[in-house]
Amino acid sequence: MPQDPFFNQTLFDKGLEVRKEVLGKDYVESSLAKADDFMQAFQEFTTQYCWGIIWNRPGLDRRTRSFLNLAMLIALNRPNELKLHIGGALNNGITKEEIKEVCLQAFIYCGVPASLDAFKVAQQVFAERGI
Template sequence: MSKDVDNELKGLFQKGLSTRREVLGPDYVDGSLQKANDFMMSFQHITTEWCWGYAWNRPGLERKIRSMLNLAMLTALNRPNELRLHVKGALRNGVSVDEIREVLLQATVYCGIPAGLDAFKSANQVLEEEGAFEAGQG
């Protein structure tokens, strides 16, 4: 690998690491890195550089919109574990409970009831844990 490419990847990793920590929380991100062996560290690099360093830092969309898109895509892919993680990130990025609900309803219509149900259950769990519901809401 050329020195320029290596430096560019290091820059993307650092930028991505900062964004990833801001959105997902430093405990989760640092824990993932600390638990990674040599094999898994390859995945940590690609997700931090490409996903968080490149895609999440492009100028075309604000983080709130990116979070909303992720919720819809993770519903479509039926990935409840990742969805729970990204509900927390969506809250950090300013997505309201009402907006999360609307994204999941929209995704349910297009992705199907089973995927929507899993998404709602996962999101509800996180929203309760995070104290995101106002008194009497839920």
């Protein structure tokens, strides 16, 4: 049972639905199941605010949000989250070719090391998915 006084069940439920659709049911359920007392608040906060509010806003579609996430995660050099969101981008209909273009765009604006890491992470995801 959530202990956070800011927990909102409606936002959590909306966020959980979108989170599973984008990142995959197995990944999300595993993340929630592994959450101990230390991580529980993070899981709740992420599900409510990131997925329940931001990903449900009408201003951008999921493909656009995925493109933005890929670019920001490359720029921030967050390979673990990038791997997760490359999978989410594929789930949102972004193609391998489009992901390559995001990585190339990052080459110019974020630098060679960031782009190279992004290409390597994308290759791993493609290999895991047989793409």
